[in-house]
Structures are given as structure tokens and as C-alpha cells.
Amino acid sequence: MDVLVCIKRVPLSGGKFTITEDGLDIESAKLGFTISPHEEVAVEEAVRIAEKEGGSVTVLTLGPPDAEEQIREQMAIGADRGILIETDGQEWDPQGTASAIADAINADETDFDLIIMGNESADASGYQVGIRVAHKLGRPIATGVKGITIADGKATFERPVKTGRELYEMPLPAVVTVLDGLNIPRYPSVPGRIRAKKKPIERLNPERPQPKLEKTRLEVPAMKAKQAQVLGNGPDAAPAVVEIFKQIGVI
Amino acid sequence: MVLVLVDHENGEIDEASLQTVTYGRELATAAGEPLEALVVGDAGVAGELGAHGVATVHVAVHDAFTSFAPVAAARAASEVASRTGASVVLAAGSPRGNEVMAHLGALTDLPVAADCVTVTPGSPTQVVRARWGGSLIEEANLHGSPALVTLVPHTVAAEPGGSGAGEVAKFTPELADADLLVVAKQAEAADESSGVSLADAKVVVSGGRGVGSAEGFAPLEELAELLGGTIGCSRVVTGNGWRPHTEQVGQTGTKIAPDLYIACGISGATQHIAGCRNSKTMIVINTDPEAAIMGYADYAIIGDVGKVLPAIIEETRKAKAG
Numbered sequence: 167m168d169v170l171v172c173i174k175r176v177p178l179s180g181g182k183f184t185i186t187e188d189g190l191d192i193e194s195a196k197l198g199f200t201i202s203p204h205e206e207v208a209v210e211e212a213v214r215i216a217e218k219e220g221g222s223v224t225v226l227t228l229g230p231p232d233a234e235e236q237i238r239e240q241m242a243i244g245a246d247r248g249i250l251i252e253t254d255g256q257e258w259d260p261q262g263t264a265s266a267i268a269d270a271i272n273a274d275e276t277d278f279d280l281i282i283m284g285n286e287s288a289d290a291s292g293y294q295v296g297i298r299v300a301h302k303l304g305r306p307i308a309t310g311v312k313g314i315t316i317a318d319g320k321a322t323f324e325r326p327v328k329t330g331r332e333l334y335e336m337p338l339p340a341v342v343t344v345l346d347g348l349n350i351p352r353y354p355s356v357p358g359r360i361r362a363k364k365k366p367i368e369r370l371n372p373e374r375p376q377p378k379l380e381k382t383r384l385e386v387p388a389m390k391a392k393q394a395q396v397l398g399n400g401p402d403a404a405p406a407v408v409e410i411f412k413q414i415g416v417i
Numbered sequence: 418m419v420l421v422l423v424d425h426e427n428g429e430i431d432e433a434s435l436q437t438v439t440y441g442r443e444l445a446t447a448a449g450e451p452l453e454a455l456v457v458g459d460a461g462v463a464g465e466l467g468a469h470g471v472a473t474v475h476v477a478v479h480d481a482f483t484s485f486a487p488v489a490a491a492r493a494a495s496e497v498a499s500r501t502g503a504s505v506v507l508a509a510g511s512p513r514g515n516e517v518m519a520h521l522g523a524l525t526d527l528p529v530a531a532d533c534v535t536v537t538p539g540s541p542t543q544v545v546r547a548r549w550g551g552s553l554i555e556e557a558n559l560h561g562s563p564a565l566v567t568l569v570p571h572t573v574a575a576e577p578g579g580s581g582a583g584e585v586a587k588f589t590p591e592l593a594d595a596d597l598l599v600v601a602k603q604a605e606a607a608d609e610s611s612g613v614s615l616a617d618a619k620v621v622v623s624g625g626r627g628v629g630s631a632e633g634f635a636p637l638e639e640l641a642e643l644l645g646g647t648i649g650c651s652r653v654v655t656g657n658g659w660r661p662h663t664e665q666v667g668q669t670g671t672k673i674a675p676d677l678y679i680a681c682g683i684s685g686a687t688q689h690i691a692g693c694r695n696s697k698t699m700i701v702i703n704t705d706p707e708a709a710i711m712g713y714a715d716y717a718i719i720g721d722v723g724k725v726l727p728a729i730i731e732e733t734r735k736a737k738a739g
């Protein structure tokens with residue numbers, strides 16, 4: 167089984183977001199970067215499949231050259247190779263992203279049996295890149311998945327719904343988008359990190375198409391400005407807490 | 418014409434879809450255009466839509482539609498949208514609504530704006546949409562027609578209104594074999610957990626890294642029980658395997674709006690707040706008076722959760738007994 171996982175580099179905001187002066191980006195000069203939990207579990211699942219079935223795990227991202235950091239992180243937990251579709255740092259819209267990813271997959275020498283994406287990206291949350299890639303490749307896709315079983319060239323995907331669970335069965339090759347909670351991702355080991363430094367990354371440089379979903383401004387939503395009233399320090403605050411319980415009627 | 422894709426389950430229209438119909442009616446009225454809807458499979462629910470201002474309900478009939486079949490549903494939507502010349506196609510920003518809309522975008526090669534809170538049709542259509550699970554708002558131009566948009570649930574309340582004929586127009590969409598590869602099979606229902614579900618709980622006692630271990634959750638469980646509530650947690654907790662993911666609150670967990678949220682040893686990362694910002698009252702217990710969560714909470718106790726919680730439990734027992 168050769169598995170491809172798509173991940174996206176995003177800033178890790180901490181307690182609040184600050185917007186750049188032009189209103190188009192998150193101020194990220196002082197921030198670290200990460201990927202979505204949906205994508206972390208995607209890589210973990212791919213590594214587990216390759217450990218069980220044999221085969222390889224490739225991690226692909228479309229992002230700035232610095233997104234190499236996110237690929238190396240995932241190599242440290244077991245991905246074998248990387249594909250970095252380099253941008254100048256500007257965001258690509260979902261259609262542009264999906265086209266570039268599909269082109270890269272078509273051009274690659276590996277025929278991926280399974281492509282795993284996040285159900286939605288951490289930042290843009292467009293809920294569509296996976297589905298668009300699947301259509302471009304002419305492969306079936308299940309979304310919002312929290313359980314994957316591979317057997318006899320077929321995949322069974324399990325999706326939680328309000329009424330319980332749904333199952334989707336489809337032939338491989340297929341595409342799937344997954345949710346946080348699919349598994350518990352492992353932490354990278356020190357030898358894993360050392361091995362990751364030597365693994366190959368292929369770089370591609372397609373041109374950014376004109377966005378059809380064109381971001382014009384970002385804004386932090388207005389919230390009731392709050393500052394917690396301190397009821398006290400340590401266990402002595404307990405009676406004051408119980409007063410609040412009474413006031414709001416929970417006891 | 419404004420077309421709304423209406424989802425249903427067990428003979429009932431999904432609430433978020435009805436809200437979307439209400440929003441669609443406002444758009445149609447403002448533009449002086451008719452409001453139409455697409456129902457896939459169950460013609461029985463079509464009758465109700467006239468009272469919500471829908472002029473024509475297109476009902477896609479096909480053997481495939483006994484279960485949820487997202488690609489086939491999108492194919493039917495694409496057929497209706499092109500036949501009727503729809504200028505806007507709306508669906509609920511639910512898992513299914515977003516999925517079918519993305520398939521429609523892929524089939525028609527049109528852009529899709531998911532999770533919108535405002536739609537202003539035009540060329541381009543202007544939208545305001547949620548990013549980062551609602552922690553950021555994006556204004557964007559959506560180029561192309563029809564405008565394909567999903568709406569964040571509860572953007573408006575579902576209200577009957579307008580004077581729709583609710584005329585039912587059945588049709589059989591032309592489906593390719595590939596459209597029928599993705600069809601849901603119902604699995605046996607998940608084990609009914611005996612307690613209150615996280616999504617509906619009035620009181621949630623939630624723990625983060627500061628709780629320290631799986632065992633550290635014992636006093637949280639005790640307090641939750643005393644208050645008739647349930648347990649929540651942060652992603653650090655599920656990542657460490659201390660609690661199951663079904664209890665995670667946040668952007669990639671569950672979004673909740675309890676009467677009372679008690680956050681123990683949780684720092685208040687935006688991705689956690691995305692899941693609990695609508696709590697009516699928030700109390701936090703944290704050793705750090707500067708933690709970001711202080712900016713979202715109503716009340717705070719500065720201290721070690723392992724020492725503060727037992728005292729609160731004891732006082733609560735006394736208050737309930739007295």
C-alpha cells in the first residue's frame with residue numbers, strides 16, 4: 167500500500183489572533199507553525215497502514231518553502247518522502263490548491279492506493295480540497311471518517327453521524343478525509359527526528375492561478391470583552407464558587 | 418432564482434436546512450426572484466416547504482436515494498441548477514451540506530464558499546465566512562455563477578413565511594456509475610452511553626493539561642455528577658490518552674453552549690475557545706492568573722486544581738444537603 171497524506175502549514179495562535187495591517191493575514195512573525203489535528207491523525211493512520219501492509223507514506227504540502235518544517239515533523243513519525251509544492255507565501259484558493267495537488271499526484275511515479283486528507287483545513291476550513299482532488303483523479307471519496315479498514319483491495323470507512331455510524335465501502339484506489347480522534351498520534355522519537363533529516367523532498371513550482379474564492383479581509387470577531395472576576399486563591403475560594411452555583415441555579 | 422438543497426433524515430427535514438431555506442427566502446425576496454428547493458429521495462418532506470416560501474420543490478427520484486449518496490445528490494443538484502438557471506445555490510453548513518456542496522463545486526468546476534454567515538449576491542458575490550472554527554471572520558469575493566454557498570447553522574432561525582406554492586416537480590437525474598460508488602450503509606447504532614451527552618449538557622466540567630493525569634479527572638467526575646453535568650477536556654488530554662476524543666471541546670472536538678463551563682487547568686487556546694465560547698457562564702481554575710482563558714471567563718480561582726476541586730466538592734455537598 168502506497169499512501170499519500172496532504173497537510174497544510176498554519177500558524178499556531180495561542181490565546182488570540184492578531185491581524186496584519188493589510189487585513190489579509192494573521193500576524194505570524196512571533197508564532198510557531200503546525201498542522202491541523204485532522205491531518206496529524208491522517209499521517210499517523212498512513213504510517214500504521216504502511217507498518218501493517220508494507221508500502222510507503224508520502225507527505226505532500228502546498229505552501230511556502232518553510233513548510234519543509236511540517237514535512238520533516240511528519241517524517242519523524244514515519245513518513246518516507248515529501249512533496250513540497252512551493253508558493254510565495256500567498257494563500258491559494260481551494261480550486262487552485264486541488265488542481266496543483268492533483269497534477270503533482272498524476273505526475274508522480276508512485277500510484278497511490280490511498281490518499282488521506284483532513285476533513286477541513288485548520289485555517290481556511292473550506293471542506294472541499296479532498297473532494298476536488300478525488301474528482302480530478304476520478305476516484306471515490308468518503309469524508310468525515312473516524313475509522314479505516316483495508317482488506318482485499320477494498321476500503322471500509324466509518325463515519326460518525328447523529329444517529330450512530332455510517333459505513334462507506336469502496337474499491338482502492340480511493341481518497342478519504344478524516345477527523346481528529348481517528349487515532350492517537352505518536353510523538354516523534356529522537357532517532358525518528360535524525361532519520362527525517364535525510365529523507366527526500368521533491369519540490370515543485372507551479373504558478374498560482376487567479377483565485378475564484380478571493381479573500382479580501384480578515385477580522386477577529388467582536389466578543390463581549392471579558393476579564394474574569396477573581397473569586398479567590400486556592401481552596402479558600404470554594405464558598406464563593408458555591409454561591410455562584412446557587413446564583414445561576416445549577417444547585 | 419435561489420435554490421436550496423434540503424437535507425432530511427427519517428422523514429424529517431433537518432433543522433439547519435430549514436434555517437437555510439429561511440435565509441434563501443430573504444435573498445430571493447430581496448432580488449425579486451423565486452425560491453426553489455431540491456429534495457433528494459424522500460418526496461414526503463416536500464409538502465412542508467411551501468409554508469416556508471418555496472415555489473417549486475424539485476424531488477430527485479432514484480433507487481440510489483434510499484441512503485445518503487453525496488455524489489449522486491450533487492449530480493441531481495447540478496442538473497436542477499443548470500435547468501432552472503439558479504443564480505445562488507445554498508446548503509446548510511453541516512457535514513452533509515458541506516460535502517454535497519463540495520461535490521457540486523467539483524462537478525461544475527465552480528468555487529464554493531463554506532460556512533458563511535452573510536451572502537450578498539452579485540458579480541462577484543460577496544460572502545462573510547468563518548475560519549479557524551469561527552475564531553476568525555473572512556470577507557471574500559466568490560467569482561462565478563451560480564454562487565455555491567453553505568451557511569453556518571443558526572445564522573438565522575427557521576421561520577415559516579412567504580407565499581410559496583410548494584409545487585412538487587419529480588425528476589430522475591442522469592447518474593453515471595461512478596456517482597454510485599459512494600453510498601452510505603447504516604451501521605448498528607453506537608452504544609448508548611448512559612450519561613448526558615456533551616453536546617446537550619447544561620453543566621460541563623472540563624480538564625486540560627493542568628489536571629495532570631487520567632486519575633486527576635476523578636474529582637472532575639465527582640463535581641460533574643453533583644451538578645448533573647458531564648466531562649469535557651482539551652486536546653492535550655485526548656492526545657495523552659487520558660480521556661476519549663468524544664469528550665474533547667473545541668475546533669476539532671465538540672462545540673457546546675452549556676449554562677456553566679468549568680475549565681480546570683486549561684490555558685484558553687483559540688482552538689479550545691472555538692468550542693466553548695457560547696457558554697453562558699464560565700468559571701476557571703488555573704495556577705496562572707495571566708492565562709489567556711481569563712479573557713473569556715466570568716469567574717476565576719487562582720490555584721492548583723488538585724487542591725481547589727476537593728474544597729468545591731465539599732462545599733457543594735454541604736449546600737445540597739442543607
Ligand SMILES: Cc1cc2nc3c(=O)[nH]c(=O)nc-3n(C[C@H](O)[C@H](O)[C@H](O)COP(=O)(O)OP(=O)(O)OC[C@H]3O[C@@H](n4cnc5c(N)ncnc54)[C@H](O)[C@@H]3O)c2cc1C
Binds near residue numbers: 202289628702
Ligand atoms: C487546528 C487546531 C485545532 C485544535 N483543536 C483543538 C480542540 O478542538 N480542542 C482543544 O482543546 N485544543 C485544540 N487544539 C490545541 C490547542 O491549540 C492547545 O494546544 C490546547 O487546547 C491546549 O490544551 P491545554 O489548555 O489543556 O494545555 P496548555 O495550553 O498546556 O495549558 C495548561 C494550563 O493548565 C494550567 N495549569 C498547570 N498546572 C495546573 C494546576 N496544577 N492547577 C491548575 N492549573 C494548572 C497552566 O497554567 C495552563 O494554563 C487545536 C490546535 C490546532 C492547531
Ligand SMILES: Nc1ncnc2c1ncn2[C@@H]1O[C@H](COP(=O)(O)O)[C@@H](O)[C@H]1O
Binds near residue numbers: 175202226286293
Ligand atoms: N495548501 C495545502 N497543502 C496540502 N494539503 C492541503 C492544502 N490545503 C488543503 N489541503 C488538504 O485538504 C484538506 C481540506 O482543506 P480545506 O478544503 O481547505 O478545508 C486539508 O485538511 C488538507 O489535507
